[in-house]
Amino acid sequence: MSTRDQIVEAADGLFYEQGFAHTSFADVAGAVGISRGNFYYHFRTKDEILDAVIARRVEATRAMLARWEEESGDPAGRIRCFIRILVANGGKIAAFGCPVGSLTAELAKLGHAAQAEAGQIFTLFRDWLRAQFEALGFAAEADGLAMYLLSRSQGAAVLGSAFRDEAYLRREADDLCAWLDAKLSPTRKD
Numbered sequence: 001m002s003t004r005d006q007i008v009e010a011a012d013g014l015f016y017e018q019g020f021a022h023t024s025f026a027d028v029a030g031a032v033g034i035s036r037g038n039f040y041y042h043f044r045t046k047d048e049i050l051d052a053v054i055a056r057r058v059e060a061t062r063a064m065l066a067r068w069e070e071e072s073g074d075p076a077g078r079i080r081c082f083i084r085i086l087v088a089n090g091g092k093i094a095a096f097g098c099p100v101g102s103l104t105a106e107l108a109k110l111g112h113a114a115q116a117e118a119g120q121i122f123t124l125f126r127d128w129l130r131a132q133f134e135a136l137g138f139a140a141e142a143d144g145l146a147m148y149l150l151s152r153s154q155g156a157a158v159l160g161s162a163f164r165d166e167a168y169l170r171r172e173a174d175d176l177c178a179w180l181d182a183k184l185s186p187t188r189k190d
Helices: 003-018 025-032 036-042 046-071 075-083 090-096 099-110 120-135 139-162 166-184
Strands: none
Touching: 003 025, 003 036, 003 046, 003 090, 003 099, 025 036, 046 075, 046 099, 046 120, 075 120, 075 139, 075 166, 090 099, 090 139, 090 166, 099 120, 099 139, 120 139, 139 166
16 A cells, blocks of 8 residues: 555544544654655645545445445345444444544534535435435435435434444444335335
């Protein structure tokens, strides 16, 4: 892995665990084990690092969505993959919140120009979830269902972090899967 990639990876972790505003050049350089001079060769400003971190997260999200497309032959299974993020990342979410939600919220509070870029990840999830619901035959309400699922998962991440409660995150994921099953039930009355 190149030094630049190491810097971006370390910054990504530190921005998630400490927050963007509370992470310094020295923190990132120390995590990578390089001198500040070598650090400045790759990035001149903290905003340049932030842009690289956001690009890394967007790329990782696209790769994850593509992997779910390959792993699950049906849209409902792919939606369950999204829901199960709460369980798969439960320890980190309980400790630090959702990496996407926490960064976009922090950047919004700071009035940072990159807030819209960070929000792209939510757009990727929204568009992808909408496509899954459309494939399930919910064309008219696909976007509303996608937004409902996004808001429920973000709410669960916030509360799971606030209470440091992984068990709560598992219960919420189970409840969301039950909600999906009810939506898919041929006897549903909605």
